[in-house]
Amino acid sequence: MKMNFLYKIAMSFALSVSLLLGASAFGLSNASAQEVPKSQKAIVVVSFGTTFAEARQLNIESVEKRIAQAFPEYDVYRAFTSKIVMKRLAENSNIHVNDLETVLNKLKKDGYKEVIIQTTHLTPGEEYDKKVVATVEKFNGAFDTLSIGRPVLFFHGENGKPNDFTIAVNALKKQLPALQLQGKTVVFMGHGSPHQHNPAYQALQEQFDAAGLHVIIGVVEETDHPNLQDVEKLLKERNIKKITLMPLMLVAGDHANNDMAGDEKDSWKNTFLADGYQVETYVHGLGENTGIQDIYVQHVRDVIKGLK
DSSP, X not given: OOOOHHHHHHHHHHHHHHHHHGGGGGTOBOSOXXXXXXXXXXXXXXXXXXXXXXXXXXXXXXXXXXXXXXXTTSEEEEEEOOHHHHHHHHHHHOOOOOBHHHHHHHHHHTTOOEEEEEEOOSSSOHXXXXXXXXXXXTTTTSSSEEEEEOOSSOOBSOTTOOBHHHHHHHHHGGGOOOOOXXXXXXXXXXXXXXXXXXXXXXXXXXXXXXXXXXXXXXXXXTTSSSOHHHHHHHHHHXXXXXXXXXXXXXXXXXXXXXXXXXXXXXXXXXXXXXXXXXEEEOXXXXXXOHHHHHHHHHHHHHHHHTOO
């Protein structure tokens, strides 16, 4: 499960370059400069964001770069939805990333005609609805075409549309350890929502179960389900003794490093250890998974083809 040594060297060099040069090192922009558009077509890759520099490079920039490579006829821009992340980056690191509305206003001013918004959010939850969909609705009629590429988990395979949940399971298989041994499983930690239940996690769990994979999904938000207590109940029912914790999140940021794998007493790792489980941690965001990167590229392609 460790990254290849040469890959780590290459990524370390890329991180150093990107930290010095910012997103423009990969031909990207946060639409804050007065650059001249190369075309009349743009893709805005919108993410929650993170203050973790290495996680930003390995997870967010990797997805942006893959999209830029796959669609060279489009200019690719970055936007974040978390105001807290943007504020901390500006104050602590002098890194300025714009929100989606600011980027769209800039693209409108610069005369872009076709704009695709590709979200990196995993599910169509509250952040996606209020920060992406609601913002895009403000710009109806501002461009010749303005479309949104769906999150990773969206379609259920009905009416001739793809089953995004099956596709995601196949992508996530790439990072699962050997789990043939009885009593061993992967526990994924997703975000969840403090305000409304997100059924996408249960639907994904059902796909893992149907595939016969030893995986249990939980969410960090205690008010949502399946939460930590739900996970513990299922572990006991399945007589699990050994756990590998993984973030079910684009970025291995604060939740992954602290809530999941941190040294605090109430982290998932220490909670499970205190309850007698053998625990390993895999602190890598989904943005490092090439199968997940492929999904985002395909969702942009689907928008271009008119699949919504």
